[in-house]
Amino acid sequence: xxxxxxxxxxxxxxxxxxxxxxxxxxxxxxxxxxxxxxxxxxxxxxxxxxxxxxxxxxxxxxxxxxxxxxxxxxxxxxxxxxxxxxxxxxxxxxxxxxxxxxxxxxxxxxxxxxxxxxxxxxxxxxxxxxxxxxxxxxxxxxxxxxxxxxxxxxxxxxxxxxxxxxxxxxxxxxxxxxx
Numbered sequence: 001x002x003x004x005x006x007x008x009x010x011x012x013x014x015x016x017x018x019x020x021x022x023x024x025x026x027x028x029x030x031x032x033x034x035x036x037x038x039x040x041x042x043x044x045x046x047x048x049x050x051x052x053x054x055x056x057x058x059x060x061x062x063x064x065x066x067x068x069x070x071x072x073x074x075x076x077x078x079x080x081x082x083x084x085x086x087x088x089x090x091x092x093x094x095x096x097x098x099x100x101x102x103x104x105x106x107x108x109x110x111x112x113x114x115x116x117x118x119x120x121x122x123x124x125x126x127x128x129x130x131x132x133x134x135x136x137x138x139x140x141x142x143x144x145x146x147x148x149x150x151x152x153x154x155x156x157x158x159x160x161x162x163x164x165x166x167x168x169x170x171x172x173x174x175x176x177x178x179x
Contacts, residue, residue: 002030007029008028008029010024020053021047021048028090030090037095038092041090042087043087043090047074047075047080048072049071051070051072052064052068052069105120108164111175111176112176113178114153116149117149117150123146124168125144125166125167126142126165126169127141127142127165128143128150128164128165130150130152130163130176131160131161131163132160133158133159139152139155158178160176162174
């Protein structure tokens with residue numbers, strides 16, 4: 001999960017079957033110069049060698065490099081060419097906002113929880129959507145009340161984002177830890 005305080009993305013993926021060849025992107029800025037989320041980012045990917053295996057091709061046995069060498073570009077080093085290996089495209093699909101909603105009284109408790117979450121909102125709750133850290137919606141409940149009790153005991157332990165929409169259409173996002 002990323003937010004305005006942590007807007008950088010780092011990814012690493014192994015190039016099989018080698019244990020130390022990889023593609024990687026480091027500290028990709030997801031915000032533009034105005035502080036807005038970039039709608040799309042495309043990055044060319046090139047091979048790197050992590051310096052922990054001494055094999056020179058895909059059929060080499062796994063031989064530890066002792067001492068390990070620094071991570072280095074494998075672009076143009078056999079069996080790789082100087083061409084890019086692929087392109088990573090990151091596309092913004094939605095933003096879980098954190099609207100102020102200061103005229104309301106919202107409570108989400110207990111947090112952390114073992115499974116039962118209670119939500120109260122003075123203006124009334126229209127809906128609650130629950131997202132995992134990958135941004136996938138894992139639960140949704142439509143409500144027409146000032147309070148709701150949700151059972152999230154079936155969800156895995158971890159951090160979840162609750163988007164709570166009030167009866168007046170405003171929404172707030174709250175982080176909830178499921179033990």
